[in-house]
Amino acid sequence: MTAFKYELLKTSGNGRRGRLHTAHGSIETPAFMPIATVGSIKAMRPEEVKAQGADIILGNTYHLMLRPGHELIERRGGYRKFINWQGPILTDSGGFQAYSLSKMRNMTDEGITFTDPYRGHKHLLTPEYSTQIQHSLDATITMVLDECTPYPISRNDMQKSWAQSLKWAKRSRDAWVQREGYAQFGIVQGADHLDLRTQSAEELMEIGFEGYAIGGIVPFKAGNDEAAGLPNFSDQLTVVAEHTAPLLPADKPRYIMGIGFPSDLVRAVMAGTDMFDCVLPTRNARNGHVFVDKSVAEAGHINIRNAKYAEDDSPLDPNCSCDTCQNYSRAYLHHLFKTNEILAFMLLTHHNLAYYQNLMKTLRDAIENDTLAEVGKKLLASVR
Amino acid sequence: MTAFKYELLKTSGNGRRGRLHTAHGSIETPAFMPIATVGSIKAMRPEEVKAQGADIILGNTYHLMLRPGHELIERRGGYRKFINWQGPILTDSGGFQAYSLSKMRNMTDEGITFTDPYRGHKHLLTPEYSTQIQHSLDATITMVLDECTPYPISRNDMQKSWAQSLKWAKRSRDAWVQREGYAQFGIVQGADHLDLRTQSAEELMEIGFEGYAIGGIVPFKAGNDEAAGLPNFSDQLTVVAEHTAPLLPADKPRYIMGIGFPSDLVRAVMAGTDMFDCVLPTRNARNGHVFVDKSVAEAGHINIRNAKYAEDDSPLDPNCSCDTCQNYSRAYLHHLFKTNEILAFMLLTHHNLAYYQNLMKTLRDAIENDTLAEVGKKLLASVR
Numbered sequence: 001m002t003a004f005k006y007e008l009l010k011t012s013g014n015g016r017r018g019r020l021h022t023a024h025g026s027i028e029t030p031a032f033m034p035i036a037t038v039g040s041i042k043a044m045r046p047e048e049v050k051a052q053g054a055d056i057i058l059g060n061t062y063h064l065m066l067r068p069g070h071e072l073i074e075r076r077g078g079y080r081k082f083i084n085w086q087g088p089i090l091t092d093s094g095g096f097q098a099y100s101l102s103k104m105r106n107m108t109d110e111g112i113t114f115t116d117p118y119r120g121h122k123h124l125l126t127p128e129y130s131t132q133i134q135h136s137l138d139a140t141i142t143m144v145l146d147e148c149t150p151y152p153i154s155r156n157d158m159q160k161s162w163a164q165s166l167k168w169a170k171r172s173r174d175a176w177v178q179r180e181g182y183a184q185f186g187i188v189q190g191a192d193h194l195d196l197r198t199q200s201a202e203e204l205m206e207i208g209f210e211g212y213a214i215g216g217i218v219p220f221k222a223g224n225d226e227a228a229g230l231p232n233f234s235d236q237l238t239v240v241a242e243h244t245a246p247l248l249p250a251d252k253p254r255y256i257m258g259i260g261f262p263s264d265l266v267r268a269v270m271a272g273t274d275m276f277d278c279v280l281p282t283r284n285a286r287n288g289h290v291f292v293d294k295s296v297a298e299a300g301h302i303n304i305r306n307a308k309y310a311e312d313d314s315p316l317d318p319n320c321s322c323d324t325c326q327n328y329s330r331a332y333l334h335h336l337f338k339t340n341e342i343l344a345f346m347l348l349t350h351h352n353l354a355y356y357q358n359l360m361k362t363l364r365d366a367i368e369n370d371t372l373a374e375v376g377k378k379l380l381a382s383v384r
Numbered sequence: 385m386t387a388f389k390y391e392l393l394k395t396s397g398n399g400r401r402g403r404l405h406t407a408h409g410s411i412e413t414p415a416f417m418p419i420a421t422v423g424s425i426k427a428m429r430p431e432e433v434k435a436q437g438a439d440i441i442l443g444n445t446y447h448l449m450l451r452p453g454h455e456l457i458e459r460r461g462g463y464r465k466f467i468n469w470q471g472p473i474l475t476d477s478g479g480f481q482a483y484s485l486s487k488m489r490n491m492t493d494e495g496i497t498f499t500d501p502y503r504g505h506k507h508l509l510t511p512e513y514s515t516q517i518q519h520s521l522d523a524t525i526t527m528v529l530d531e532c533t534p535y536p537i538s539r540n541d542m543q544k545s546w547a548q549s550l551k552w553a554k555r556s557r558d559a560w561v562q563r564e565g566y567a568q569f570g571i572v573q574g575a576d577h578l579d580l581r582t583q584s585a586e587e588l589m590e591i592g593f594e595g596y597a598i599g600g601i602v603p604f605k606a607g608n609d610e611a612a613g614l615p616n617f618s619d620q621l622t623v624v625a626e627h628t629a630p631l632l633p634a635d636k637p638r639y640i641m642g643i644g645f646p647s648d649l650v651r652a653v654m655a656g657t658d659m660f661d662c663v664l665p666t667r668n669a670r671n672g673h674v675f676v677d678k679s680v681a682e683a684g685h686i687n688i689r690n691a692k693y694a695e696d697d698s699p700l701d702p703n704c705s706c707d708t709c710q711n712y713s714r715a716y717l718h719h720l721f722k723t724n725e726i727l728a729f730m731l732l733t734h735h736n737l738a739y740y741q742n743l744m745k746t747l748r749d750a751i752e753n754d755t756l757a758e759v760g761k762k763l764l765a766s767v768r
Contacts (some may be wrong), residue, residue, distance in 0.1 A: 039719050040727040068719040076715055084711045128723055295644060311456060327468045335423050335452040342729055345425040 001180040003035065004024075004210050006253045006274075012372035013190075014245065014272035017364055022140045023181025024080065027055040027138050029054035029253065030367075032265065032360045034091060034353055035282060039083060040062040041205045042282050043345040044353065046085045052350075053357035055141070056088045058277045061133050062097035062125075066118060070136040078138025088140035090259075090277075093130045093172075098123075099148045107147065114126050127171035131184075133162055141211065142184045143174035146215040149216055153191045162189050162196060166203050173207050183210030193237055201247040211253040214244050218258035223358040239265055241271035242374070260384035262291060264298070264360050269363045270376045281352035288337050288344050291355045292317040293382050298384025302330075304348065309334040310371060360382065385564040386410075388594050390637045396756035398629065398656035401748055407565025408464065408472040408524045411439040413658040414751075415635065416446065416649065416744045418737055423467060425711075426666050427729040428737065430469045436706075436734075437741035440472045440524070442661045445718035446509075450502055452519040462522025472524035474661075475639075477514045477556075478571060484533045491531065493548070499596050509734040511555035515568075519561055525533050525595065526568045528556035533600055537575050546573055547578060550587050553579060557591050567594030568668060569639060575600050578619055578627045585631040595637040598628050600659065602642035621648055625655035646684070646767035647745050651748045654760045665736035669736075670729050672721050675739045676701040677766050685767025686714075693718040706738035743767065 003019050006029075010191040034041045034049055035058045049057065059079050064070055076082040080089055095112060098105060103116035111126030130145040146165040149158060169186050170271070172239040176184045188205035190196030203210060216383050217237055241256060248254050255275035256268050267277055281291065288305040296302075296317050304316070305319040315325035316333065324333075336344035360378070368377035386405050390413075396399040404411040418425045418433055419442045425433050433441065437740035443463050448454055449467065460466040464473055479496060482489060486498035487567050495510030514529040521557050530549040533542060560568045570588035574580035588596060601621055625640060628655040632638050639659035649660055667677065680686075680701050686693070688700070708717075708731040720728035743763070750759035 038725065039716070042727045043726040045727070045730070062745045067695065075695065076697065076713070079463055082716055189586050236734065310452065313460065328461070332466055339422050339451055341422065342427040342726055343429065346429065346730070347724055
């Protein structure tokens, strides 16, 4: 059995090139984790996701506890086996969606009560229960349950919230079953109150986790688990990440939750963080929104629904080596999208995820070559 | 350039093992042609369809002339290039859907007038126009426009209809542009009036085509291009195919249009026909309907939506070597289907098409080994 271990291979500025060893395989970092919300990475086969360079994917506890239910997945041998994913998985605590997706929810010291949207009955998501669900899913990396805060939030409210989250972090830790090659991550909160970020990081390190996440960068929006668009989001991300990352142990992985656009990933890597997840590449693909370099389209994306692509024989992104860009024209993808062909979702998702994975590869290479500062600067000018 | 040529490799009973040489590659026969209705074989990538054993696919003239329009496809270099299909394609005349899908349609000597369901204006599909559209699509095999008849149909009505179809066959032939490696097929009609089938075959051979189809086996149902379920359909198929196939030239391919269930394909091969197409494997997959051997489920199919599969860890069909059956459980596929995950459509379509292609392979092998009678009998007992 492999021990869970973060191996720091190289640094460039604050950027870290690492390798995370787990019970279910190793992860080259910085790493982007595609999201398998309710049983699949939408419109993708797992082997295709893997071949694009994803070493780890993310599963959503909230969605899976409701459908098909974590007990059922446990009886199938865990989420990895159930969905045929040959590698490690990370599961979130379920808290974010319990907050953002449930109209009927209530928070107490005990946990979060929310109404099942499919069957109408109540669930009480406690730190212990969240940890147990993630155990049932056989998560390689388990996240603690914490309180998700809105943004902006006053220092006082943030401090109160953190007091709760800290108790929950301890209870999550107590409930977690240590196994060789598995990990549990604590989540640093504090919004943009940097002293609270410091306090949060210190208290979590006191408990001791195998890795640390930076949460609350993407505040929830009630009724929707899509990231709320924040004013000055990129600046805030940089400030918080640059402040928090150095507080965390150098020999442990650092995960910024829920980001982001390609440029956000560049900033986060340059700030010294290692792991990322976001629905943007997959969700946007299903809306026809395609990431491309700014040299291709000024906005850093195109929308394939646009009539101007109806007779455009060029690939989505001429700089991209993905299967979609090598074999299909914008004209064809436009037609598939307009006629609601399933293949449209397959091919656009493939490209967007490849775009993200290629970006991570570029960043990993830049750290290895100690050229992160200049490569990062170029990328920030060329990606959305 | 390769000449269009049917090479008869081996016979077993009436069954024919052949190889069809075309401008765009060769086709091992008997062959099943998956349907790329409006721009894709739904939920499948072309290379996946090819890898399953499909040498040729079918495009629908009616759908493509409306969306995205055949002129647009012509400007893209034809349908094969547009959709990235590395092989020959066959296109139908558009007549079947003009009859079955259009609420407003009218037939005259000139052709079929129908209303565009997307833009509301009228189209007049003549034999010349249908042939020209198929030319724009760069169809390897072009079908003549004929009149689609309901079933049952009186001898007198059938005779009148055939008089029209024969004129249209001649006009289609005159409009077709002969090119090396390309072909045009005439379509034998006559419903279950076998003497009319004979007359139809003779008159078409008089005109002279590169191949011959047997039409009218699957009568249209107004407002729906799904095959109407006929009483004694299988018997009628056998009677008509066994009567008609021997009338046709031995050195030309024989295509029965629009069939069918796996057992129909077995009967059609045993009757001496070579090419088949049907929406059943792809359409049924999207309804959760999965083809399996009768040894697996008595009906020869299962519906993955059924709650009894929620915790079934076995593959769809334990006898199947397809990627879906090798890697995914019924429990997982049931969950994907219940949660409307796109991957459900991808994996079920993959299996159903693999099931059809494996059946064709079994039949081709049986003819090569001259065991078609016994293999066919076994298959008729084991497939739906």
